[in-house]
Amino acid sequence: MNFRFSDEQRMIFDTASAFLAEVSDSAATRAAMASDAGFNPDVWQRLCNEMFWQGLLIPEDEGGLELGHVEMVGVLEKAGERLFSAPLYSTVLATTLLLRMPASDTRSALLARILAGEQVAVAHTRGDRDWATGGITASVTQDRVTLKGSSRFVSFGHSAEVLLICAHDNEQQLNVYGLEREHPGLCCERLATMDQTRAMAQLTLSDVTVEPSACLGTDVEHVVEDVLNVARILVAADQVGGAQAALDISVDYVKERQQFGRTIASYQAIKHKAADMMTKVEGARSLLYYAACIADEWRAGYADSATLAEAAAMVSASAGEAYFFNAGTGIQLHGGVGITEEYDIQLYFKRARATESYLGSPADHREHIARLLLDGD
Amino acid sequence: MELRFTQADELFRAEVADWLSANLAGEFEKIRYRGGPGDEHHFVEERKAWEQRLAEGGWTCIGWPEAWGGRGASIEQQVIFNEEYARAGGPGRVGHIGETLTGPTLLAFGTEAQKSRYLPGIRAGQELWCQGYSEPGAGSDLSSVRTRAEFDEASGRWRINGQKVWTSLAHESQFVFVLARTNPDEKAHKGLGFFLVPMDQPGITIRPIPQLTGTSEFNEVFFDDAYCDASDIVGEPGDGWKVAMGLLGFERGVSTLGQQMLFQTELDEIVRIAKSNGAAQDPALRQRIAEAHIGLRTLRYNSLRMLSDNADDGSLSRESMIYKLAWSSWHRNLGKLAMDVLGPEAELLEAAPYELSKLQSLFLFTRADTIYGGTNQIQRNIIAERALGMPREPRGEAR
Numbered sequence: 001m002n003f004r005f006s007d008e009q010r011m012i013f014d015t016a017s018a019f020l021a022e023v024s025d026s027a028a029t030r031a032a033m034a035s036d037a038g039f040n041p042d043v044w045q046r047l048c049n050e051m052f053w054q055g056l057l058i059p060e061d062e063g064g065l066e067l068g069h070v071e072m073v074g075v076l077e078k079a080g081e082r083l084f085s086a087p088l089y090s091t092v093l094a095t096t097l098l099l100r101m102p103a104s105d106t107r108s109a110l111l112a113r114i115l116a117g118e119q120v121a122v123a124h125t126r127g128d129r130d131w132a133t134g135g136i137t138a139s140v141t142q143d144r145v146t147l148k149g150s151s152r153f154v155s156f157g158h159s160a161e162v163l164l165i166c167a168h169d170n171e172q173q174l175n176v177y178g179l180e181r182e183h184p185g186l187c188c189e190r191l192a193t194m195d196q197t198r199a200m201a202q203l204t205l206s207d208v209t210v211e212p213s214a215c216l217g218t219d220v221e222h223v224v225e226d227v228l229n230v231a232r233i234l235v236a237a238d239q240v241g242g243a244q245a246a247l248d249i250s251v252d253y254v255k256e257r258q259q260f261g262r263t264i265a266s267y268q269a270i271k272h273k274a275a276d277m278m279t280k281v282e283g284a285r286s287l288l289y290y291a292a293c294i295a296d297e298w299r300a301g302y303a304d305s306a307t308l309a310e311a312a313a314m315v316s317a318s319a320g321e322a323y324f325f326n327a328g329t330g331i332q333l334h335g336g337v338g339i340t341e342e343y344d345i346q347l348y349f350k351r352a353r354a355t356e357s358y359l360g361s362p363a364d365h366r367e368h369i370a371r372l373l374l375d376g377d
Numbered sequence: 378m379e380l381r382f383t384q385a386d387e388l389f390r391a392e393v394a395d396w397l398s399a400n401l402a403g404e405f406e407k408i409r410y411r412g413g414p415g416d417e418h419h420f421v422e423e424r425k426a427w428e429q430r431l432a433e434g435g436w437t438c439i440g441w442p443e444a445w446g447g448r449g450a451s452i453e454q455q456v457i458f459n460e461e462y463a464r465a466g467g468p469g470r471v472g473h474i475g476e477t478l479t480g481p482t483l484l485a486f487g488t489e490a491q492k493s494r495y496l497p498g499i500r501a502g503q504e505l506w507c508q509g510y511s512e513p514g515a516g517s518d519l520s521s522v523r524t525r526a527e528f529d530e531a532s533g534r535w536r537i538n539g540q541k542v543w544t545s546l547a548h549e550s551q552f553v554f555v556l557a558r559t560n561p562d563e564k565a566h567k568g569l570g571f572f573l574v575p576m577d578q579p580g581i582t583i584r585p586i587p588q589l590t591g592t593s594e595f596n597e598v599f600f601d602d603a604y605c606d607a608s609d610i611v612g613e614p615g616d617g618w619k620v621a622m623g624l625l626g627f628e629r630g631v632s633t634l635g636q637q638m639l640f641q642t643e644l645d646e647i648v649r650i651a652k653s654n655g656a657a658q659d660p661a662l663r664q665r666i667a668e669a670h671i672g673l674r675t676l677r678y679n680s681l682r683m684l685s686d687n688a689d690d691g692s693l694s695r696e697s698m699i700y701k702l703a704w705s706s707w708h709r710n711l712g713k714l715a716m717d718v719l720g721p722e723a724e725l726l727e728a729a730p731y732e733l734s735k736l737q738s739l740f741l742f743t744r745a746d747t748i749y750g751g752t753n754q755i756q757r758n759i760i761a762e763r764a765l766g767m768p769r770e771p772r773g774e775a776r
């Protein structure tokens with residue numbers, strides 16, 4: 001038993017911190033938010049060339065680094081700390097899905113494009129409260145497939161070169177299709193959202209026809225469910241990083257600010273809030289590292305889907321609430337400046353809100369756990 | 378990151394489990410799962426005998442060096458022992474204060490003579506200890522202890538006068554370690570000494586304090602010209618604070634996973650009741666039960682991080698600073714959850730006049746979890762000051 005990072009892992013995370021400090025400071029985040037695409041393409045190219053995070057999970061024989069979810073989660077945690085605005089999560093999600101599809105030339109070609117710095121996004125849901133898969137249907141005939149419908153909250157769908165589309169066919173089986181962004185009939189537009197650091201798109205398909213060879217996997221509902229549980233763990237990493245940053249910037253602020261002739265950090269009401277923030281983020285982080293280990297075991301075939309789902313539900317509930325608590329409390333500790341556009345705490349607050357309801361709310365995740373514990377005998 | 382224990386550790390686990398299943402049987406069967414927090418008054422004699430059985434098997438003080446009768450067990454092995462002990466339903470340990478507090482303190486700060494005098498009795502499970510820190514005027518602010526220790530030239534011994542309070546298991550102990558003032562002209566952390574004092578003497582009076590549970594696990598202890606030998610001070614006069622604080626760092630989380638196993642047993646019982654009485658259909662209770670489950674798993678991975686970080690340096694990691702606050706708050710909430718799952722049934726005693734059920738004890742006694750060993754407020758002060766670098770609390774003038 002050794003529940004700590006190796007020296008190599010620490011090195012990866014230190015490098016990540018240094019890179020993100022350079023490319024994702026407050027000004028860079030705000031510039032990315034204000035841009036049409038919601039990210040800076042030069043930064044993305046640098047990330048792909050210098051950091052190679054897009055290849056972190058890809059096996060060596062496909063040209064990747066073949067590292068694990070522990071490394072991935074550590075990098076995403078650093079990205080969350082910096083409010084990083086880039087198609088990193090979306091590309092990792094697409095990669096995870098692709099790697100669970102049967103090996104094929106089409107799959108290898110897509111992985112190669114990801115390695116080369118192209119973006120791939122996943123459309124998997126209508127984007128309703130329950131986040132169920134669906135929204136798009138596939139009518140399959142011998143020589144063609146017709147895709148129809150829409151999908152919301154496609155992370156960085158508007159800038160992706162390729163879209164992976166999860167669609168139910170005539171038999172209600174879930175299949176995955178790969179489509180070029182330019183494909184006729186496919187329209188993908190960025191949604192106007194309250195949090196502007198994680199761009200989201202809406203995808204609409206009106207009678208899009210594709211060759212049967214565009215299908216990457218058939219009858220993969222369970223696979224997609226597993227992949228979405230990995231996605232929840234990836235999002236939780238962002239939340240833990242954000243919750244840590246919200247604590248850090250708030251503590252820095254209260255140490256500077258003077259009222260009643262002393263720094264406000266010396267007031268116990270403030271100290272105790274900060275202590276609670278730390279307790280929440282450390283708890284969420286402990287679950288996060290557990291969940292990352294489980295994702296690696298799942299990938300290696302040692303952990304089953306139920307174990308993965310349990311881990312994802314636990315960490316999503318915990319990290320989602322920790323982030324929102326820390327960012328909300330952080331605004332309170334800032335006083336009036338917490339309500340200004342100028343201070344970053346509001347950006348964390350908005351990202352906390354957005355991620356907390358993405359792929360299920362904390363209450364949904366707890367209900368998942370409740371079903372495991374309480375239903376059936 | 379490795380979630381699993383090594384094969385060697387798993388062999389050690391099997392050895393512990395085998396020994397426990399062979400020995401925690403027969404005459405000891407009836408003390409399984411007994412004597413834990415809130416239940417300390419039960420089976421005391423049997424548990425003392427059990428302590429000696431453990432000692433004969435070489436299962437007391439396993440983390441101590443071999444030279445003092447321990448096994449020099451690694452942190453992992455100590456964790457495993459505690460886990461297996463809990464899994465087997467091992468009873469509350471009457472010797473835990475000596476084993477986890479007195480022993481390590483003497484190993485770190487004691488003289489060879491003190492070690493030879495006191496370690497074997499603890500190791501053999503024959504000499505039990507209690508902790509004499511708190512006083513009526515010194516609770517959270519431990520450094521304001523007033524109990525006085527003077528060197529008596531005539532007898533060549535230390536003479537102690539004063540009062541301790543909330544002293545757990547004083548009535549079962551042969552010795553108490555006492556934090557007392559050696560220099561009355563010095564305040565707060567200065568001028569204190571750390572003394573090893575026999576309980577069985579005319580100068581010591583023990584008065585049990587009835588608790589909200591109707592039982593009394595803690596006591597008042599009065600010192601009226603009590604004595605200990607000149608050699609029974611640990612360190613020098615004036616070192617008391619350093620020794621007392623050192624002691625608080627020794628436990629290092631090795632018992633946390635075992636403790637969590639007991640928590641799991643409690644949560645399982647609550648889940649069982651919820652499924653049988655309809656509470657499992659209540660959406661609000663479902664959320665709280667799930668939250669309890671998530672919270673307990675959080676404690677587990679917190680502990681694993683804490684134990685892994687401890688592995689190479691002795692300093693307290695960030696995770697260990699939050700641990701007391703996290704587990705005590707979780708456990709206190711569990712006590713209330715148990716009552717809410719039971720509903721009106723929660724009121725009914727096992728028997729008159731005041732025999733509590735396990736869950737009632739849990740509910741009442743978990744209110745103490747957030748008080749002893751540093752209250753939740755004190756824990757938050759520690760986190761804010763030591764982990765987050767925020768200013769220290771101002772001190773008033775001592776009255």
Ligand SMILES: Cc1cc2nc3c(=O)[nH]c(=O)nc-3n(C[C@H](O)[C@H](O)[C@H](O)COP(=O)(O)OP(=O)(O)OC[C@H]3O[C@@H](n4cnc5c(N)ncnc54)[C@H](O)[C@@H]3O)c2cc1C
Binds near residue numbers: 508511515542545753
């Ligand atoms: C079941 C049990 C067993 C115990 N066993 C032992 C034992 O064996 N040996 C021993 O020596 N002691 C023992 N204690 C004593 C325990 O360590 C003290 O109760 C504890 O340290 C708190 O001190 P106090 O009771 O004097 O409360 P106080 O210090 O008076 O605290 C009262 C309230 O004020 C708050 N408070 C105090 N100071 C501050 C501050 N600076 N900032 C914010 N809030 C503050 C506290 O959090 C608490 O809410 C035991 C206590 C219990 C409940």
